Amino acid sequence: MKRILLSVIVALAAAGVSTSMIGCGAAMGTTVAKYTKGTEPFTTVAPADGTYELTYTFSGTNTVSVPLKKGEKIGFEKAGDKIVAVAGDKTYPVDVNLATAAHWKGPKK
DSSP, X not given: OHHHHHHHHHXXXXXXXXXXXXXXXXXXXXXXXXXXXXXXXXXXXXXXXXXXXXXXXXXXXXXXXXXXOTTOEEEEEEETTEEEEEETTEXXXXXXXXXXXXXXXXXXX
């Protein structure tokens, strides 16, 4: 009986952990624009009103959150010999040494 109860507790705990991990990734939204070190940067337009987040591969840290309206510019551009993230009329330096790629994610739903 104890063994069955322990198995049920372990299974429920594992399900809870996997569900919470899925929830965290989903809360960030989908990738709208991505810059990978060594590639040509590009811009696009925000597909919807909402909050967009600049994140780096492997760190998962949101460095900037920006509210944008549908159709505003978002992505990455060259600024001299550096790369900047662009959101609307604002720019943010991209630290290509922090990770191999930077992403604009959003909007959150």
